[in-house]
Amino acid sequence: MTGPDSTALLQMTGIVKEFPGVRALDGVDLDVRAGEVHCLLGQNGAGKSTLIKVLSGFHQPDAGTIVWNGETTSFSTPARAIEHGVATIYQELDLVPHLDVTENIFLGHEVSRAGFSQRGQARKRVRELLARLGHSEISPTRIVGELPPAKQQVVSMARALSRDTRMLVLDEPSAVLDQEEVKNLFRVIRDLTAEGVAVVYISHRLEEIREIGDRITVLKDGRTVGTGLAVADTPTPDLIKLMTGRSIEYVFPPRPDTARTGGDVVLDVQDLALAGVFSGVSLTVRAGEIIGLAGLVGAGRSEIVETLYGARKATAGTVTVDGRRIRRGSVVSMVRAGVGLAPEERKSQGLFLDEAVFRNITMSSMGRFARLGFLNRREERRRAAELTRSLDVRPDGVTRAARTLSGGNQQKVVLARWLLRDCRVLLLDEPTRGVDVGARSEIYQLIRSLADRGLAVVVVSSEIEEVLGLADRVLVVREGVVVHQAPATELDEATVLDLVMEGKVPA
Amino acid sequence: MSQDSARVEQAALESDKEGNPVLALMRTSVGRNAGLVVALLLIVVVGVITAGEQFASVDNGLTILRAASVIGVVSIGMTFVIIGGGIDLSVGAIAALASVWSTTVATQTMAEDTHWLVIVGVAMAVALACGLINGLLVAYGPVAPFIATLAMLASARGLAEIIANRRTQIVRVDGFNDFLRGDFLGISVLIWIFALVSVVGWVVLNRTTFGRRTVAVGGNPEAARLAGINVKRHTVMLYVLVGFCCGIAALMITARTTTGSSTHGVLWELDAIGAVVIGGTLLTGGRGTVVGTVFGVLIFQTLFSVFVQNNLSSSAQQVARGAIIVLAVLLQQRLAGSTRTSNTSTRASAPGPTAPPTSVA
Numbered sequence: 084m085t086g087p088d089s090t091a092l093l094q095m096t097g098i099v100k101e102f103p104g105v106r107a108l109d110g111v112d113l114d115v116r117a118g119e120v121h122c123l124l125g126q127n128g129a130g131k132s133t134l135i136k137v138l139s140g141f142h143q144p145d146a147g148t149i150v151w152n153g154e155t156t157s158f159s160t161p162a163r164a165i166e167h168g169v170a171t172i173y174q175e176l177d178l179v180p181h182l183d184v185t186e187n188i189f190l191g192h193e194v195s196r197a198g199f200s201q202r203g204q205a206r207k208r209v210r211e212l213l214a215r216l217g218h219s220e221i222s223p224t225r226i227v228g229e230l231p232p233a234k235q236q237v238v239s240m241a242r243a244l245s246r247d248t249r250m251l252v253l254d255e256p257s258a259v260l261d262q263e264e265v266k267n268l269f270r271v272i273r274d275l276t277a278e279g280v281a282v283v284y285i286s287h288r289l290e291e292i293r294e295i296g297d298r299i300t301v302l303k304d305g306r307t308v309g310t311g312l313a314v315a316d317t318p319t320p321d322l323i324k325l326m327t328g329r330s331i332e333y334v335f336p337p338r339p340d341t342a343r344t345g346g347d348v349v350l351d352v353q354d355l356a357l358a359g360v361f362s363g364v365s366l367t368v369r370a371g372e373i374i375g376l377a378g379l380v381g382a383g384r385s386e387i388v389e390t391l392y393g394a395r396k397a398t399a400g401t402v403t404v405d406g407r408r409i410r411r412g413s414v415v416s417m418v419r420a421g422v423g424l425a426p427e428e429r430k431s432q433g434l435f436l437d438e439a440v441f442r443n444i445t446m447s448s449m450g451r452f453a454r455l456g457f458l459n460r461r462e463e464r465r466r467a468a469e470l471t472r473s474l475d476v477r478p479d480g481v482t483r484a485a486r487t488l489s490g491g492n493q494q495k496v497v498l499a500r501w502l503l504r505d506c507r508v509l510l511l512d513e514p515t516r517g518v519d520v521g522a523r524s525e526i527y528q529l530i531r532s533l534a535d536r537g538l539a540v541v542v543v544s545s546e547i548e549e550v551l552g553l554a555d556r557v558l559v560v561r562e563g564v565v566v567h568q569a570p571a572t573e574l575d576e577a578t579v580l581d582l583v584m585e586g587k588v589p590a
Numbered sequence: 591m592s593q594d595s596a597r598v599e600q601a602a603l604e605s606d607k608e609g610n611p612v613l614a615l616m617r618t619s620v621g622r623n624a625g626l627v628v629a630l631l632l633i634v635v636v637g638v639i640t641a642g643e644q645f646a647s648v649d650n651g652l653t654i655l656r657a658a659s660v661i662g663v664v665s666i667g668m669t670f671v672i673i674g675g676g677i678d679l680s681v682g683a684i685a686a687l688a689s690v691w692s693t694t695v696a697t698q699t700m701a702e703d704t705h706w707l708v709i710v711g712v713a714m715a716v717a718l719a720c721g722l723i724n725g726l727l728v729a730y731g732p733v734a735p736f737i738a739t740l741a742m743l744a745s746a747r748g749l750a751e752i753i754a755n756r757r758t759q760i761v762r763v764d765g766f767n768d769f770l771r772g773d774f775l776g777i778s779v780l781i782w783i784f785a786l787v788s789v790v791g792w793v794v795l796n797r798t799t800f801g802r803r804t805v806a807v808g809g810n811p812e813a814a815r816l817a818g819i820n821v822k823r824h825t826v827m828l829y830v831l832v833g834f835c836c837g838i839a840a841l842m843i844t845a846r847t848t849t850g851s852s853t854h855g856v857l858w859e860l861d862a863i864g865a866v867v868i869g870g871t872l873l874t875g876g877r878g879t880v881v882g883t884v885f886g887v888l889i890f891q892t893l894f895s896v897f898v899q900n901n902l903s904s905s906a907q908q909v910a911r912g913a914i915i916v917l918a919v920l921l922q923q924r925l926a927g928s929t930r931t932s933n934t935s936t937r938a939s940a941p942g943p944t945a946p947p948t949s950v951a
Contacts, residue, residue, distance in 0.1 A: 394816060418818030432812050437877065438805070446806060446817045449799045456798040500817065 180228030375554025423501030491522030667835030675875030682855030693850025721833020770845030809876025
């Protein structure tokens with residue numbers, strides 16, 4: 084290991100990474116010094132995950148340079164990155180659950196070390212590594228899948244340390260830890276940095292960054308908006324401003340002036356709960372109203388919507404649509420009652436990608452086009468074409484495969500499916516995920532016009548400005564509980580960001 | 591609409607067009623079926639060259655079709671269940687049980703004047719019940735289709751042996767044998783049944799809500815569920831449909847051999863799955879054609895005939911059959927691989943697991 088020094092170990096300049104329809108990284112700069120804890124901050128969708136994947140060799144950047152230890156290089160595969168000494172510990176741990184602790188730790192480099200065919204010696208090294216991490220109570224022969232998440236994370240760390248790691252990337256490591264465990268994690272991080280290891284630390288929790296971080300880089304919309312900021316000299320409001328400061332102005336449709344209290348309550352949810360995920364969620368949505376659910380990924384927003392929809396079976400609570408109580412855990416009943424969902428993972432949950440657009444649209448209303456089970460395909464195509472024309476799906480042509488459309492147009496296809504069914508309630512989970520920035524305003528317009536037609540709409544988004552700009556009323560969800568509820572006009576971005584991160588509004 | 595997304599769409603369009611036009615044609619179902627016709631013709635040409643008149647006769651053609659008809663009916667049912675994302679290993683065992691049960695009832699219980707309807711009724715009821723059990727296990731167990739139907743394979747054949755008491759029932763029921771062993775317009779009734787089942791199968795798959803749902807459930811079960819389709823109920827119906835086809839096949843084999851036997855239908859599951867697969871149906875579900883399956887069945891049966899006419903062993907024919915299945919699947923994967931454009935996650939996706947690609951101690 085090298086001794087601590089302050090020259091840059093890693094220098095990334097102008098990193099660009101494009102995916103079909105979306106520019107995930109649009110010129111990111113990052114420099115990390117040996118022996119420091121460098122914090123990466125940014126809202127969901129700011130590009131942190133993509134940046135980590137570039138660092139770990141999972142993705143190749145489309146443009147930009149990476150200088151590692153003074154040499155221009157590229158991490159062409161995860162194996163190459165590991166060779167260079169970059170170890171990444173993902174939020175979703177990448178351990179093999181059926182193997183024991185020792186096997187997991189030496190997974191991938193057991194063969195290259197001639198001496199390690201003896202299991203005894205491997206276990207001895209594992210014991211040393213675990214002791215160094217302050218977890219000598221974990222047995223090297225325990226099956227990893229039986230360990231709680233916090234201990235699995237320790238095993239992941241031990242795996243990183245078992246190699247000559249020069250930079251450790253930690254993605255939201257504290258998410259699975261309690262306070263005591265976080266303290267231990269910080270102790271380990273301090274030991275590592277004292278030995279000259281660089282740590283890239285990603286967290287939503289500002290207080291943690293204050294405690295452990297040396298410098299901060301802030302990402303926003305795939306760009307670096309602040310880099311190398313000393314933690315000690317940067318006040319929290321400045322950081323929040325950087326994270327939320329708008330680089331692209333989204334155009335949100337105006338809210339209708341008329342008081343929304345006039346509409347009938349269409350959707351009424353009382354004390355909905357899913358054991359271990361969220362509890363006590365109550366909300367009502369009136370015809371013509373858009374309700375926004377704000378919160379971090381993992382706060383339980385998507386789960387709330389999916390449970391409401393019956394895709395997960397609620398452990399408590401009731402859902403009433405148009406005054407009729409709907410059976411728990413039955414999507415079929417929900418759809419029949421006039422509720423539609425545009426799911427978060429549009430490609431895997433919402434669409435039949437290889438099927439024609441018109442088949443995707445008529446999927447939930449086939450009965451309307453069938454007589455004795457026989458489909459009138461001409462009528463199907465005609466109605467689908469009407470809808471794609473009115474929603475301006477481009478390119479048109481309802482017989483092309485859904486796969487060939489861009490994200491925004493795919494979303495319109497999903498919306499068309501529910502419009503065809505004459506839905507009363509629309510649940511939209513991350514409606515603009517994977518939608519090109521330019522096409523977003525169009526989706527916002529569309530959602531508002533649906534509400535104006537009398538639909539009750541629930542929008543889930545991790546982009547706070549989206550919730551605030553689009554919704555009439557906002558519910559803030561944190562760790563499975565609705566912590567705040569207010570008309571969107573009474574909230575601002577900084578307040579909501581505080582709420583989702585800290586659970587309270589600063590005094 | 592921004593220029594960005596317009597560009598992406600354009601790229602997607604172009605990637606559809608680019609490349610080898612033959613490959614592009616082979617990606618369409620018409621093109622794939624044309625490929626199967628070519629394969630079938632090749633086998634016929636080989637047959638004519640090696641066995642000449644003997645092979646090229648109308649009689650031999652009808653023999654091939656007649657032999658193909660029983661397994662063909664089973665394969666049509668198998669096509670549906672595979673498109674729907676499942677598999678049924680128990681087809682042969684169900685047919686055996688249906689055949690034994692119905693003939694036993696006919697010859698023992700009501701020995702004197704059994705009406706042919708009794709045999710038909712019992713065989714269909716038994717086969718439908720077996721399919722229903724399969725379907726309920728797969729949909730509501732949930733038990734993996736492979737396991738549930740493997741269990742049915744074992745127990746249905748076991749039950750057939752118990753009922754038959756290891757004896758073969760000779761069927762002598764007026765009307766039943768006469769009809770199914772007879773001809774219509776000079777062509778065996780068995781062939782007509784296969785043709786009818788194929789046509790009905792095609793219509794159901796391509797023109798009805800049931801067919802559309804089958805493709806949806808097999809192609810993306812989660813999206814189907816979230817679109818409000820009752821995926822479980824549909825799964826049950828798919829296995830009942832296979833049971834229905836097995837019942838028909840049981841009647842056909844019973845008539846053809848004039849016996850009800852617990853040894854009917856051994857390895858039918860492999861013949862049917864093989865035919866479905868070389869017919870271009872994806873084993874992962876969501877894509878497949880009835881026409882392809884019909885060609886798959888004919889290719890196997892014609893191949894068998896070529897071997898028989900040349901006095902080659904059936905073992906050699908099995909080897910050839912295996913090779914054809916592998917070739918067909920490899921070809922399919924190449925074609926499928928070239929259409930699937932990248933499903934790369936977008937910026938908001940969660941970090942995926944990246945275990946180092948290496949060996950395990």
